[in-house]
Amino acid sequence: MAFKKIEQYDEKIMPGLINHYRESLKLLGEDPEREGLVKTPERVAKAMQYMMQGYDQDARAILNSAKFKESVSEMILVKDIELYSMCEHHMLPFFGKAHIAYIPNGYITGLSKLARVVDVYARRLQVQERLTTQILDVIKETLNPLGVAVVIEAKHLCMMMRGVQKQNSVTTTSAFWGEFEKNETRSEFTKLITSRLH
Numbered sequence: 211m212a213f214k215k216i217e218q219y220d221e222k223i224m225p226g227l228i229n230h231y232r233e234s235l236k237l238l239g240e241d242p243e244r245e246g247l248v249k250t251p252e253r254v255a256k257a258m259q260y261m262m263q264g265y266d267q268d269a270r271a272i273l274n275s276a277k278f279k280e281s282v283s284e285m286i287l288v289k290d291i292e293l294y295s296m297c298e299h300h301m302l303p304f305f306g307k308a309h310i311a312y313i314p315n316g317y318i319t320g321l322s323k324l325a326r327v328v329d330v331y332a333r334r335l336q337v338q339e340r341l342t343t344q345i346l347d348v349i350k351e352t353l354n355p356l357g358v359a360v361v362i363e364a365k366h367l368c369m370m371m372r373g374v375q376k377q378n379s380v381t382t383t384s385a386f387w388g389e390f391e392k393n394e395t396r397s398e399f400t401k402l403i404t405s406r407l408h
């Protein structure tokens with residue numbers, strides 16, 4: 211089963227996580243017994259498992275589950291796929307949009323599967339650069355296309371709420387392979403992702 215339901219939490223690790231978050235609350239000067247916090251360690255334990263569920267999911271299987279033989283040779287682009295991930299340095303969220311394009315070579319995949327693949331890799335501890343290349347690599351390996359392009363634009367809370375405290379900076383990462391290494395194809399892709407035509 212590729213997707214863990216939100217209600218399914220690993221009961222084996224729940225007690226350890228709950229205890230850990232209760233202790234953290236105490237160390238941070240809070241009272242874990244006060245009314246508003248009694249259930250907080252359990253809620254955080256569930257939220258963290260939810261945000262880490264990508265480790266148990268198989269992006270290759272997701273793409274293969276809707277892989278269709280089709281002789282399309284034009285670029286297929288899904289843009290503005292919203293994403294939420296967690297930076298591995300501070301365990302704080304980073305969030306934004308992914309744009310994914312590929313040029314098929316005999317096979318296409320279901321459009322929603324591209325968005326699902328983003329979630330599989332985003333729901334882990336990540337750096338934006340690795341998230342970008344992991345998405346590219348799995349599309350390349352599973353669909354054997356003529357080219358793949360992935361661009362991610364994101365804001366990092368670790369740069370906004372703390373640290374350098376820059377509220378408006380946006381980080382863009384990109385990965386290009388195959389046909390997209392050619393200037394012409396890459397600029398067509400760039401034009402399409404920056405166009406406001408929907």
Ligand SMILES: Nc1nc2c(ncn2[C@@H]2O[C@H](COP(=O)(O)OP(=O)(O)OP(=O)(O)O)[C@@H](O)[C@H]2O)c(=O)[nH]1
Nearest residue numbers: 297298299300336337338339366368369372373374
């Ligand atoms: N390359 C990359 N860096 C990231 C990402 N998310 C967070 N970072 C950075 O990871 C770095 C960790 O640097 P450190 O100096 O070890 O941590 P720090 O003392 O908390 O750094 P400051 O955030 O500058 O206060 C910071 O510069 C973050 O901005 C990411 O997705 N990619």
Ligand SMILES: [Zn+2]
Nearest residue numbers: 297299300368
């Ligand atoms: Zn960070």
